[in-house]
Amino acid sequence: MDFDPNPLERHTFWTLVLGGFVTSLTIYASNQAMIQRYLSMASVKRAQITLYLQLPGALVFTSLLVFTGMVLYAKYHDNDPVKECLVSKRDQLIPWLVMDILGQYHGFPGLMVACIFSASLSTVSSGVNALALVFLTDLLKPLYTRITNKSLDEKKLTIISKILAVVFGLITIGLAFLAQMFGKLILQVTLSIFGMVGGPLLGLIICAMFVPIVNHWGALVGVVTSICITSWIAIGSIVYTSGLSPPNPCEVAQNSTQLNNTTYSTINASTVSTSHLYTTSVVDNSYDPLATIYRLSYMWYSTLAVLVTVVVGILVSCITGGTKKKPVDHRLLSPFYLALSNMARVVNIAEIKERVKNVDEYDLDKKYKKKTDIYDEIMAKTNIEMEIVPNGNTEHL
Structure with a gap:
């Protein structure tokens, strides 16, 4: 197991755990299809229970995928179907494994x-x-x-x-x-797209829940900047490295046989071509600064997108005045943030009556459905960050 913290390494422990966590978070927290599923539930509590019930199935499914990869390695580590030209891409290894092992059984x-x-x-x-x-x-x-x-x-x-x-x-x-x-690989392309698109959206949601200073200008510039940077790195990685990767040995063998099947043998042509291209790419990557940027693991795209969105959003919001002109309704912020920042002050009804003029026109002991109107009035006049409950006490948002 590789514990190298270098983000340029394609797959390490930290890349898969931390980068994979943020990538999964973009799917569960900012993906439109998932949000529609949440909204289809009768209540927030039921949506949370559904997610908890889904967790064991996701763990079992992921474990089965890991075991499948281990079976692939155990079966073909000495005779790689790609090198032997039995399949053209590694995405085809699973179907090949099924046909190789279970092909003789009708129906499988x-x-x-x-x-x-x-x-x-x-x-x-x-x-x-x-x-x-x-x-x-x-x-x-x-x-x-x-x-x-x-x-x-x-x-x-x-x-x-x-x-x-x-x-x-x-x-x-x-x-x-x-x-x-x-x-x-198709999976790598898919996760890269999730990072390019889902990462900025997740960063936007984080700004809305945990960073009340971010205004609409900061949110807009942060999202656009994040999309541009991650798209540049992802697309540049595909374009820039496409000519540096070793060619498919099967394609080299076929081309060399067609061009000159008398002077060079298929094996020699494949070996010479592959080693020449691969050696050249290593030398270029060591001196080209773009190669270092494009070598960023695709599992970190989501994390990079979130960081860019939040940082740029905060900077632009500070430059443009933040949210001073229009204070943020703290009911829209995360309770976790309110607890950490100590912004939800507990104020009793007597203190409110002393600080708010004409508050007697409201019956603070009315039904609970009136509490929103009362809260808005108090917020507008005293800027108290609290929520009134029917029994005359207060509670944190």
Whole structure:
């Protein structure tokens, strides 16, 4: 096990644990599809219980993936199917393993294909639904209202959402065909995209919950800067390193055989070409500063995006005046932050009556549903960070 803290190493203990944690957090805390699932629950408590119930299944699933990798290594560490030209990419090793071990048993390969399609369709359906909903709610509805000064009725919204789902589904299928053109592993590309997009969103949510000084300018500049930096590193890593990686030995062997099958043998041509390119890339990387940046592990993209969003957001907010002109409603902040900052002061009803003029017009012992209006009035006049409860006491937000 590698405990090297160097973030340039592709896979280490810290990369997988810390970087993987933040990457997973972008999925569970800022992914639109996951948030829609949370909102579909009857209450926050039920959403939390659902997450707790999901945790054992996720641990079992991850453990099975680890065991599958161990089986792959034990089976093919001496005879790599990629080097022997049995498969062209390492993404094909799992299907090859299934056919190699279970291919003789009728039904097992088909069962695996059915499981893959079932899992992929489940994920794609929620993603397509999220895309259609966001596009309709945040773009089409406001644009239609601004142009026509009318609102779309429910029937039209339903039809448009179904059409958008079909369109985004076709786009998703088209991107699936383009996936075979990626030089890197599909999982790495997927996690890189999560880092480029999910990281800035997670940073934005962290600013909203824990950094009340961040205003709209800081949030906007922080998110845009984070997306630009992480996209530059991720795309640059793919483009810059594509010509430095050793070529596929099968492709080299086929090309060398076609070009000159009399002067050089297939094995010699493959060996010479591979060693030459790989040696050149090592020398270039040691002196090129861009190579150091592009070598950042894809598992750290989310962490980098979150840090850039928060830091840039705070700096820009301080430059533009923060939130002094419009104080933040502390009900929107995290209770954990309020407890640490000691901003939720406990104030009794008698003190409120002394400090707020005309507060007698309110009956502070009314039903609990009135507490929001009372709180807003008190916040506007005294800037007391508290919440009133029906029994006349106060509690932290």
